[in-house]
Amino acid sequence: MTAELSDAHDHDHQVVPSDLILRVKALESLLVEKGLVDPAALDALIDAYEHKIGPRNGARVVARAWADPDYKQRLLTNADAAIAELGYAGQQGEHMVVIENTPKVHNLVVCTLCSCYPWPVLGLPPIWYKSAPYRSRAVIDPRGVLREFGLDLPEEVEVRVWDSTAELRYLVLPERPAGTEQLSEEELAALVSRDAMVGVAKVVPPQKAVSS
Amino acid sequence: MNGVHDMGGMHGMGPIQYEKDEPVFHALWEGRVFALRRAMSAWGKWSIDARRHEVELLPASEYLTMSYYERHFAALIELLIKSGLITREEMELGKPAPGSPKAVPALTAEKAVELVTKGLPTSRDVPAIPGFQPGQRVRARIMHPLGHTRLPRYARGKFGTIHRDHGVFVFPDTNAHFLGEKPQHVYSVCFAARELWGAQAAPNDSVYVDLWDDYLEPA
Numbered sequence A: 001m002t003a004e005l006s007d008a009h010d011h012d013h014q015v016v017p018s019d020l021i022l023r024v025k026a027l028e029s030l031l032v033e034k035g036l037v038d039p040a041a042l043d044a045l046i047d048a049y050e051h052k053i054g055p056r057n058g059a060r061v062v063a064r065a066w067a068d069p070d071y072k073q074r075l076l077t078n079a080d081a082a083i084a085e086l087g088y089a090g091q092q093g094e095h096m097v098v099i100e101n102t103p104k105v106h107n108l109v110v111c112t113l114c115s116c117y118p119w120p121v122l123g124l125p126p127i128w129y130k131s132a133p134y135r136s137r138a139v140i141d142p143r144g145v146l147r148e149f150g151l152d153l154p155e156e157v158e159v160r161v162w163d164s165t166a167e168l169r170y171l172v173l174p175e176r177p178a179g180t181e182q183l184s185e186e187e188l189a190a191l192v193s194r195d196a197m198v199g200v201a202k203v204v205p206p207q208k209a210v211s212s
Numbered sequence B: 001m002n003g004v005h006d007m008g009g010m011h012g013m014g015p016i017q018y019e020k021d022e023p024v025f026h027a028l029w030e031g032r033v034f035a036l037r038r039a040m041s042a043w044g045k046w047s048i049d050a051r052r053h054e055v056e057l058l059p060a061s062e063y064l065t066m067s068y069y070e071r072h073f074a075a076l077i078e079l080l081i082k083s084g085l086i087t088r089e090e091m092e093l094g095k096p097a098p099g100s101p102k103a104v105p106a107l108t109a110e111k112a113v114e115l116v117t118k119g120l121p122t123s124r125d126v127p128a129i130p131g132f133q134p135g136q137r138v139r140a141r142i143m144h145p146l147g148h149t150r151l152p153r154y155a156r157g158k159f160g161t162i163h164r165d166h167g168v169f170v171f172p173d174t175n176a177h178f179l180g181e182k183p184q185h186v187y188s189v190c191f192a193a194r195e196l197w198g199a200q201a202a203p204n205d206s207v208y209v210d211l212w213d214d215y216l217e218p219a
Helices: A018-033 A039-052 A055-067 A069-077 A079-085 A132-140 A142-148 A185-191 A194-198 A207-211 B028-041 B048-056 B060-065 B068-082 B088-093 B109-118 B193-200
Strands: A096-100 A105-110 A158-163 A169-173 B137-140 B159-169 B184-192 B206-212 B216-218
Touching: A018 A039, A018 B028, A018 B068, A018 B088, A039 B028, A039 B109, A055 A069, A055 A169, A055 A185, A055 A194, A069 A079, A069 A096, A069 A169, A079 A096, A096 A105, A096 A158, A105 A132, A105 A142, A105 A169, A132 A142, A132 A158, A132 B193, A142 A158, A169 A194, B028 B048, B028 B068, B028 B109, B048 B068, B068 B088, B137 B184, B159 B206, B184 B193, B193 B206
Parallel strands: A096 A169, A105 A158, A158 B206
Antiparallel strands: B137 B159, B137 B216, B159 B184, B184 B206
């Protein structure tokens, strides 16, 4: 991370009025009392996104694509089916598209209108992805945004921004870093970050692969 | 609607604030709002388009100062009241109106997991003639509807090329207002960055926007 991107802890969401917390509790108990909501269903939903669905899923998809050229072909031509092969599917990932980064093309994903994001493979989006600074600038100044994330792309690299305005959800297939030929699929998956699958970072080779 | 939610290309929104090792939810209430939103949508009283539009209807000054989950909490209350699942009085008093019937929850824990892993496709298996073909030059229509639309302002009136036909999907502009699904083709349309932003953009960069048939006209 560069110095330009602040690791801030003063997000507006942390100045939450205690009144809001009380209102959320009040709404939940009203809905439970009216028989409109089962608290166990709420617990199950929270548990799914806190513990089961997250960027490790997407990392496994990327690692498989790096390790298996046939899988990669299927992933790029029919992402829904290829992702389902690894057992991932579901809400906000019903219609997936995978876009490949190459030495000549860099892809970046945004949703300028709300916060659309491929949940089954990346989990729920981070705050910066949902925030006005990223949503407003990713389309008009993608190179500036990438520089803030520490990625300074040469002029000759073509930048493609994907604005998720419909129900298609985008996953970036990052470039496989050099020096990873000997790594297992599991070791490869461990290298793949959420940010690289949104397109705001590259996958960095592991130190041991560089030195060996 | 030309709301503040349609922020692609705007200036002045400040620096991107990155949080290392960010938790999925920053507080318990955020998780409850997230889950309530999903669980209450299982009643089928509103579509994802209607829910998005409800967030867009928040006053601009509030939209910009509220966090994501604050916005969704405010929108959920409005949807619950508009759909008749609760009344404003019940929300204010925090308890059911005397004598109101008790429902059986639409979503059990088991069904919740199923909803998460199976999803709710918005593609439709109905015949619809595509208005455009991959490779064709198109122009995004100039339009400023007062209601919901997924045609961002920065693309309106701009020329692009059909990159890919994604197939037939529900049309948000009607569906958000309970006026029917009006299924039609959605295309990935490629706009040159310089067509959108002028000479300040890099010559080879582009922005791909997913657009419905009704948003496009032949160029």
